[in-house]
Amino acid sequence: MTDTAPPVPSLWSGFIGIVRRDILLAWKRPGDVLNPLFFFAMVSTLFPLALGPSSEQLGSIGPGVIWVAALLAALLSLNSLFVSDFEDGSLDQLLLSPQPLTVLALGKAIGHWIVSGLPLVVISPLIAISFHMPDQSIKVMAVTLFFGTLSLSLFGSIGAALTVGLHRGTALLSLLILPLAMPVLIFGARTVSLSTSDDAVSAGIYFLAAYCMLALTLAPFATAAALRISNE
Amino acid sequence: MNALISGHDLCLFRGDKCLFDSLEFALNPGQLLIVEGSNGSGKTSLLRGIAGLLEFEQGEIHWEGNPLRGHYQAFRADLTWFAHKVGFKDDLNLLENLRFEQSLHSFDEGSVTAVLARLGLDLLTELPLRSLSAGQQRRVALARMLLSKGRVWMMDEPFTNLDSAGRSLVDAVLSEHLANGGSAIVATHQPLEIVGDVKRVSLS
Structure with a gap:
């Protein structure tokens, strides 16, 4: 055995490793992934059924309903982000690995988004059709949801990390995340509403993109710090 | 010194x-x-x-x-860490778990087969870890120790x-x-x- 420290795999391989592992886990347990997606689809398709087929009414409430459903679906799935890693001891291994925890936290959040946020973006056009939304709004909806769900996964990972040691931390998690999620909800829903009346939407999209960048750069550091605290 | x-x-x-x-x-x-x-x-x-x-x-x-x-x-x-909780994913099989391990730690890729054979795990590589017994799961954790190049266990x-x-x-x-x-x-x-x-x- 040598007297020097062994080489550490590259940051990229650590990041890709954890994203790939989480996608693989989701593939082996599809129920965990499909639950929030079903929730999203159910809530947002039940509204048109309950409110009646008036396309004017549906068009005006559609963006809000879809966005609220997306936010709640994200909160629902964020809860379990670190719980299984905490319970089976994988979290200790992550904390003790030579890879920076920030990179691994970013990997966890991106993995969560690929598994639970991206499917939401993909099925959102179908939901939008049931609300009689015009074509350009469907595109705006998908773009805003893209940035919005990514921000939610990243900021949500901070809350999930803070509550990982607590049993039944669901309510606390939602309380912690909601203030950070409000701008996403307000700008997301409003931007889509504006697009239904042919108003300019780029400002809202720019804001969501900027907010998403803020989440990408800040959230992994906060998540890493939170994981160290709550795993003591 | x-x-x-x-x-x-x-x-x-x-x-x-x-x-x-x-x-x-x-x-x-x-x-x-x-x-x-x-x-x-x-x-x-x-x-x-x-x-x-x-x-x-x-x-x-x-x-x-x-x-x-x-x-x-x-x-x-x-550092290689071995605790009460094995720290592998139950739903993944042995090779998938070790592959993830490889992206975190220094890893002796060449001796995987030999180590698994020594620990009596060589025929269990395709099974998800949840179907292994508690003792076998501990052996899987031992495989992590043997394959890491860390000096401190x-x-x-x-x-x-x-x-x-x-x-x-x-x-x-x-x-x-x-x-x-x-x-x-x-x-x-x-x-x-x-x-x-x-x-x-x-x-x-």
Whole structure:
């Protein structure tokens, strides 16, 4: 055995490793992934059924309903982000690995988004059709949801990390995340509403993109710090 | 010469109870530190403190002569951790788990087949870990130790759930690691049959 420290795999391989592992886990347990997606689809398709087929009414409430459903679906799935890693001891291994925890936290959040946020973006056009939304709004909806769900996964990972040691931390998690999620909800829903009346939407999209960048750069550091605290 | 890893004036409280106070240890390459003590005496806490998972009330860990605080990265490249919880995913099979391990740690890719054969796991690589017995899962955790190139092994109760063959395997694997110049810190309340340079810390 040598007297020097062994080489550490590259940051990229650590990041890709954890994203790939989480996608693989989701593939082996599809129920965990499909639950929030079903929730999203159910809530947002039940509204048109309950409110009646008036396309004017549906068009005006559609963006809000879809966005609220997306936010709640994200909160629902964020809860379990670190719980299984905490319970089976994988979290200790992550904390003790030579890879920076920030990179691994970013990997966890991106993995969560690929598994639970991206499917939401993909099925959102179908939901939008049931609300009689015009074509350009469907595109705006998908773009805003893209940035919005990514921000939610990243900021949500901070809350999930803070509550990982607590049993039944669901309510606390939602309380912690909601203030950070409000701008996403307000700008997301409003931007889509504006697009239904042919108003300019780029400002809202720019804001969501900027907010998403803020989440990408800040959230992994906060998540890493939170994981160290709550795993003591 | 500086010790590879040493602890100075360590003190830890759990609630109002002082688990240990002014505890000292120093470990050179090729040495084994056995942490002894009854249940609840703070063996696991001491190990977690050394690894940096929890903070001591007082005292410092030194790695290669320098304080560890702020330089965990270099230490962790050399650390392999083995605890009550195996730290693998139940839903993935052995190879998928090891593949993830490979992206985190230094990893001896060439000897995977040999190590799995030695641990009696070579026919179980396609099964999800949840269908393995508790003892087999411990052997999977042993595979992680054998495949890592880290110099310091930290093991918390390595004999839990293992049969007598498994126990002698742990003894043999540890002795080899020490003979190769590695170090280990092992918390246990069971006797170890190790050939090598052994130090002891007793917690009461």
